[in-house]
């Protein structure tokens with residue numbers, strides 16, 4: 350289950366308030382119960398193509414149903430860890446995309462710091478296996494690993510399987 354913290358406030362947002370807050374913020378969220386990712390993936394920092402294919406096979410029906418329901422055409426799977434420093438650096442600074450950022454978490458954990466819809470600050474959504482998150486197009490956000498050593502995630506696309514990353518400048522933004 351995702352965790353949510355609004356920067357500048359002391360108390361985390363919990364329980365059903367998480368979904369309500371995310372909806373207000375235009376961030377689509379759903380929760381898939383039942384983790385089907387084999388434990389062997391818990392200590393992986395990189396995945397072979399065969400391992401990625403295995404995970405996609407395990408989740409294939411659920412991913413395909415979700416994609417059909419929401420109109421996504423293609424997907425891939427990536428792992429982020431300290432063995433993928435380029436991706437950590439690229440997504441670690443504030444950026445946005447012209448397409449929605451659609452993510453299904455299969456393993457590990459990651460923190461999305463997302464700008465509030467009205468521009469007044471940021472909230473941090475910590476996503477773990479079973480969390481499905483859509484950061485809307487053009488919304489500034491940044492990503493970092495959570496307490497787990499990796500983040501294994503399916504990325505879905507409406508069109509081409511890539512999403513250009515634009516740097517968002519905000520002097521008030523800090524990574525943590």
Ligand SMILES: CSCCC(=O)C(=O)O
Nearest residue numbers: 427440450452491492502
């Ligand atoms: C790889 S999932 C989270 C990182 C991110 O912001 C992105 O992919 O654009």
Ligand SMILES: [Fe+2]
Nearest residue numbers: 440444450490
């Ligand atoms: Fe992003």
Ligand code: NI
Nearest residue numbers: 356357523525
């Ligand atoms: Ni702050």
